[in-house]
Amino acid sequence: MHIVLVEPEIPANTGNVSRTCSCTGITLHLVRPLGFSVDDKQLKRAGLDYWHLLDLHYHDSFADLQAKYPEGRFFYATTKAEKSYTEFEYGPNDFFVFGKETRGLPDELIDANLDTAIRIPILPDARSLNLSNAVAIVVFEALRQQGFPGLT
Ligand SMILES: C[S@@+](CC[C@H](N)C(=O)[O-])C[C@H]1O[C@@H](n2cnc3c(N)ncnc32)[C@H](O)[C@@H]1O
Numbered sequence: 001m002h003i004v005l006v007e008p009e010i011p012a013n014t015g016n017v018s019r020t021c022s023c024t025g026i027t028l029h030l031v032r033p034l035g036f037s038v039d040d041k042q043l044k045r046a047g048l049d050y051w052h053l054l055d056l057h058y059h060d061s062f063a064d065l066q067a068k069y070p071e072g073r074f075f076y077a078t079t080k081a082e083k084s085y086t087e088f089e090y091g092p093n094d095f096f097v098f099g100k101e102t103r104g105l106p107d108e109l110i111d112a113n114l115d116t117a118i119r120i121p122i123l124p125d126a127r128s129l130n131l132s133n134a135v136a137i138v139v140f141e142a143l144r145q146q147g148f149p150g151l152t
Pocket residue numbers: 076077078079097098099100101102103104105118119120121122127128129130131134
């Protein structure tokens with residue numbers, strides 16, 4: 001599976017997501033521009049000593065990434081989705097796309113992909129979950145559905 005962070009801004013969040021990906025064998029894609037340097041201390045600290053396990057790819061734009069994976073099925077995590085993340089059956093070649101901390105995913109991207117936009121239920125008055133927590137919730141549902149492949 002693949003996690004895509006579109007223009008992440010907070011290094012500790014990307015560090016946490018890196019660690020989740022390292023521990024589960026999920027590929028991480030970072031779409032530029034990033035709001036931090038990849039040498040950032042907070043990024044490294046959150047990822048601890050798991051970096052050697054991480055399959056990490058950088059892309060100059062989301063369109064670039066999609067062009068590299070024409071067979072991929074893309075799910076878009078957003079509070080604006082109508083469907084819950086539990087409504088789909090996920091597979092090993094799926095991509096899960098997450099937006100930046102301040103603004104989320106661009107409206108045009110969501111509007112063009114409403115059929116595979118997924119929402120984690122939260123209270124109506126709450127704005128959103130933390131990015132790295134949202135990633136962990138979705139990833140572990142997808143892994144659970146597939147019997148936690150290769151994990152003990
Ligand atoms: C901090 S949130 C962005 C908040 C932004 N103000 C917004 O309204 O989208 C960062 C990312 O985490 C994911 N996220 C956070 N809460 C979510 C939820 N309840 N359902 C689905 N995705 C969520 C989305 O991918 C979002 O773009």
